[in-house]
Structures are given as structure tokens and as C-alpha cells.
Amino acid sequence: MTLKVYNTMHRAKETFEPLEPGKVRMYVCGPTVYNYIHIGNARPVIFFDVVRRYLEYTGYRVTYVVNVTDVDDKMIRRAQEEGTSVPEVAERYIQAFLEDSRALGVKETLHPRVTDNIREIVDFIQGLVDKGFAYPSGGDVYFSTLKFAEYGKLSQQNLEELQFGIRIEVDERKEHAEDFVLWKGAKPGEIAWPSPWGDGRPGWHIECSAMARKYLGNTIDIHGGGQDLTFPHHECEVAQSEALNNQPLARYWMHNGYLNMNNEKMSKSIGNVLNVRDILGIAKPQEFRFVILSTHYRNPLNYNDEVLEQAKNGLERLNNSVANVKHRLSAAAEGPADDEVLAFTVRASEQFVAKMDDDFNTPDAITAMFELVSDTNRYLGQNESVTKGSLEAILRLFQEMDGVLGILTAEGEDLLDAEIEALIAERAEARKAKNWARSDEIRDLLTAKGILLEDTPQGMRWKRK
Numbered sequence: 302m303t304l305k306v307y308n309t310m311h312r313a314k315e316t317f318e319p320l321e322p323g324k325v326r327m328y329v330c331g332p333t334v335y336n337y338i339h340i341g342n343a344r345p346v347i348f349f350d351v352v353r354r355y356l357e358y359t360g361y362r363v364t365y366v367v368n369v370t371d372v373d374d375k376m377i378r379r380a381q382e383e384g385t386s387v388p389e390v391a392e393r394y395i396q397a398f399l400e401d402s403r404a405l406g407v408k409e410t411l412h413p414r415v416t417d418n419i420r421e422i423v424d425f426i427q428g429l430v431d432k433g434f435a436y437p438s439g440g441d442v443y444f445s446t447l448k449f450a451e452y453g454k455l456s457q458q459n460l461e462e463l464q465f466g467i468r469i470e471v472d473e474r475k476e477h478a479e480d481f482v483l484w485k486g487a488k489p490g491e492i493a494w495p496s497p498w499g500d501g502r503p504g505w506h507i508e509c510s511a512m513a514r515k516y517l518g519n520t521i522d523i524h525g526g527g528q529d530l531t532f533p534h535h536e537c538e539v540a541q542s543e544a545l546n547n548q549p550l551a552r553y554w555m556h557n558g559y560l561n562m563n564n565e566k567m568s569k570s571i572g573n574v575l576n577v578r579d580i581l582g583i584a585k586p587q588e589f590r591f592v593i594l595s596t597h598y599r600n601p602l603n604y605n606d607e608v609l610e611q612a613k614n615g616l617e618r619l620n621n622s623v624a625n626v627k628h629r630l631s632a633a634a635e636g637p638a639d640d641e642v643l644a645f646t647v648r649a650s651e652q653f654v655a656k657m658d659d660d661f662n663t664p665d666a667i668t669a670m671f672e673l674v675s676d677t678n679r680y681l682g683q684n685e686s687v688t689k690g691s692l693e694a695i696l697r698l699f700q701e702m703d704g705v706l707g708i709l710t711a712e713g714e715d716l717l718d719a720e721i722e723a724l725i726a727e728r729a730e731a732r733k734a735k736n737w738a739r740s741d742e743i744r745d746l747l748t749a750k751g752i753l754l755e756d757t758p759q760g761m762r763w764k765r766k
Contacts, residue, residue: 319552320522326522327363328551329367334376334390334395335378336379337578339575341527343580345557346367346407347405351706351707352661354706355657364411366411366413366516369398371388372492406590406707425507425511425514426442426503429483432544435483443476445476446479447476449543449544452536455531481533509534510550513542519548523555525554526555528559558602563603587616592604597662597663599660615667618674619708622674625678626681633689633691634687635689636690637688639680639688645673645676645680646694649672649673652665656669669702724743727739727743731743
């Protein structure tokens with residue numbers, strides 16, 4: 302199959318063809334770092350990580366950029382509330398964002414900061430002024446939406462509709478109500494940088510246009526983010542970039558749906574905001590990734606305790622199957638993969654790829670993993686003697702699938718510490734000596750530590766609760 306991507310710009314699935322064969326330039330809007338990221342912020346962080354992983358799995362070289370907004374009104378307010386500076390607030394929450402991303406299993410990527418790209422942003426704005434698409438007014442600089450005839454094409458709204466249906470700041474300095482700010486003149490005491498229009502800081506929308514251009518070029522392959530960014534943020538990016546560069550900003554626009562808590566929008570006023578750090582206190586990172594990927598990215602996702610429990614149960618089944626294969630591998634006979642195994646692994650692989658090629662359908666890709674589990678369990682249950690080639694083929698496919706989704710127990714997480722290893726060894730000796738009381742005592746102690754032991758025909762195996 303050929304990869305199909307739903308393009309928000311055209312409201313249709315389209316065959317994916319990057320600008321340059323074999324390479325993908327990808328930009329996803331990152332956080333404004335005035336607080337810890339919540340699980341709604343984490344949805345695009347996890348999903349677009351999977352997009353990047355799958356593109357690499359299929360052979361593309363991916364340049365992936367996720368920006369960080371480290372100066373804006375919210376950050377200024379936070380610094381004032383804390384009696385500290387904007388850079389101090391930014392540094393604290395940038396590090397927290399990076400820690401949370403790593404904890405969620407997200408691959409390392411490039412995270413440019415607004416404050417490191419002020420010169421490029423000022424140059425971008427000057428270019429728009431020079432071309433007549435922007436105008437200075439009262440220390441600020443605004444983009445003239447009437448000058449860009451296609452304004453509204455991404456969100457499929459026109460200026461007349463925007464005048465009545467979208468909240469717009471009323472500002473006498475604007476020529477038209479729909480014009481948006483590119484450069485904001487600084488108020489007394491605010492953090493600021495020099496510019497041809499006076500000291501100030503960038504507007505929200507301009508930063509992404511400037512950084513996408515700097516790090517990826519005038520036209521990129523994929524621009525992603527949450528559905529809430531379609532308007533005004535991405536709409537304004539389109540206008541700015543295409544007005545200046547006379548080229549499409551992105552070939553494909555991808556937007557993930559909203560994440561709600563118990564069928565309600567997350568809100569501080571309701572008190573139902575759940576940070577990533579909160580979720581990682583009650584769930585493993587792989588379990589939360591499973592929650593995110595169990596719903597198609599364009600659909601709304603409703604998070605609750607039941608959804609998390611379902612994820613835990615599903616992952617336990619996947620991990621148990623992998624553990625069974627590893628356990629049998631230690632005593633397996635030498636030999637190539639059986640025809641039966643070759644048949645069901647090829648079938649599962651083709652199903653996985655077909656679903657991922659269909660606009661990154663992660664729920665059905667996970668189903669392909671469960672089909673592999675079913676076939677594997679049946680194969681192991683029916684065959685007392687299995688070949689190493691068969692087990693290695695199964696493990697290899699599990700690892701390939703998980704290299705894309707990142708939901709299985711990570712390599713090394715299943716290692717026992719020295720104390721538990723010693724207890725398991727002592728229990729083995731107690732069983733040899735027929736000291737059943739001590740054997741049972743150690744089993745109970747390990748159970749209390751979250752280690753479950755299982756005696757099988759192939760020997761003792763263990764797993765975590």
C-alpha cells in the first residue's frame with residue numbers, strides 16, 4: 302500500500318509524497334512553557350512521535366522540529382506572580398517538558414526557542430512590511446488580512462464569517478478587526494528586544510513561521526498540532542509564510558482531536574486538569590501511550606479510569622505474550638522458522654503496515670499486534686518443541702511493531718534487582734531441598750514486591766504485576 306494522509310487543507314486523504322524523495326521535513330507546534338504539560342498537550346506529543354517513527358520505519362530520513370514558546374503574555378504574568386523573571390520560568394518548564402517527553406518514550410528531537418530566534422523573526426516581519434502585507438502602528442506591527450486573498454483557506458472560513466463568529470480583540474491600532482499582531486511593543490518593565498519598530502517581543506503566530514522557515518525551509522512536508530490550533534494559529538502561519546515566500550507553507554496539515562476528561566473539557570475552573578506528571582504517578586508511560594494510540598488521532602479521546610484500566614489489561618496481554626516467547630527461547634531447539642510461523646508473522650506485518658498506511662490508524666495497528674499475540678499463543682500452546690528460528694521471527698516482529706508504537710515494556714525494565722534475584726535463587730534451592738514452607742514464604746514475599754512466579758514445563762518464569 303501507499304501511505305495516505307488526511308490533509309486538513311483539503312479535507313481529504315491524500316497520497317503522501319514528500320517534497321524531496323526519501324526525506325521528510327516535519328514541524329509540530331510545541332508548548333508555551335509557563336506550566337507543566339497536561340495530558341491534552343501530551344496527545345500530539347505522543348501521536349506525532351509515532352508519525353515520525355513510522356516514517357523512519359518505512360525508510361524516510363525525518364527532520365523533526367517541535368518549537369518551544371518561551372516568551373508570551375502568560376509567561377510574563379507567571380513571572381510577575383512568582384516575583385521572578387521570564388527566562389527563569391521558561392528554563393524551569395522547558396526542562397520539565399523535556400523530562401516529561403522522555404518519560405513518555407518520545408524520541409529526541411530539535412526544540413528551538415523563540416528567544417533564540419528573535420533576529421530571524423524580526424527579519425521575517427520586516428519582509429512582510431516591505432511587501433505591503435504588514436504595517437506598524439503604535440509600536441506594534443500587524444498583518445493585514447485583507448492583503449492576503451486566501452486568508453481563511455485552512456480553516457475554511459472567510460473574513461465575513463470571522464467578523465461575527467470568532468472572538469477578535471478590538472484594537473483601534475488595527476486597520477481591520479481581523480488583523481493580527483506580529484510584533485508587540487513592550488510595556489514598562491516587560492522583557493523586550495530591540496526592533497525597527499521599538500522594543501518589544503514577537504506575536505504568537507509569527508514565531509512558528511520564522512522557525513519553520515529557518516530550520517526546515519520555505520515549504521515543509523508535514524505541519525502538525527492540535528485541532529484547536531487550526532484557527533487562528535495555523536491559519537495565520539499560512540498567511541504570513543505564503544505572503545512572504547510565495548510558496549505553500551506545508552504540503553500536508555495534520556491535526557489531532559481533543560482530549561477530554563470524563564466527557565468534559567479540561568479546565569482549571571472545573572479542577573479536572575491532569576498533568577503528565579500526575580498520570581505517570583498512577584500509570585506506566587507505555588500504558589498512557591496505549592490510551593492515546595487506542596483512538597484514531599482525528600477523533601476526540603475521552604480519558605477516564607476505565608480507559609486506563611483497559612490499557613493496562615491490554616498491555617499485560619501483549620507483554621505476557623512477549624515474555625512467553627522469550628521464556629521458551631532459552632530452551633528452544635536450533636532450527637529455522639516453521640512455515641506456520643512465517644505465515645502468521647507475514648500476515649500480521651502486512652496488516653500492521655496497511656493500517657498505518659491508512660492515515661496512521663494506530664487503533665487497528667494495535668489490533669494487528671493482538672492478532673500476532675493470538676497466533677503466537679496458539680502456536681506455543683500446541684507445540685511442546687519449538688525452534689529458535691520461529692521464536693526469533695515472532696520476537697523480531699513484535700520489536701518492529703513496537704519500534705513504531707512504543708507501548709511494550711522497554712528493554713531493561715524487566716530486570717530484577719539484586720535482592721529479588723537472590724530471593725529467586727534461594728527459592729530454587731529451597732525447592733530442591735523440598736523445603737516447601739520456605740519456598741512458599743519466598744513466593745509470598747516476591748508477590749508483595751510485585752513479582753509473580755510461575756512454574757512451567759520449561760522451568761520457572763516470573764512477571765511483574
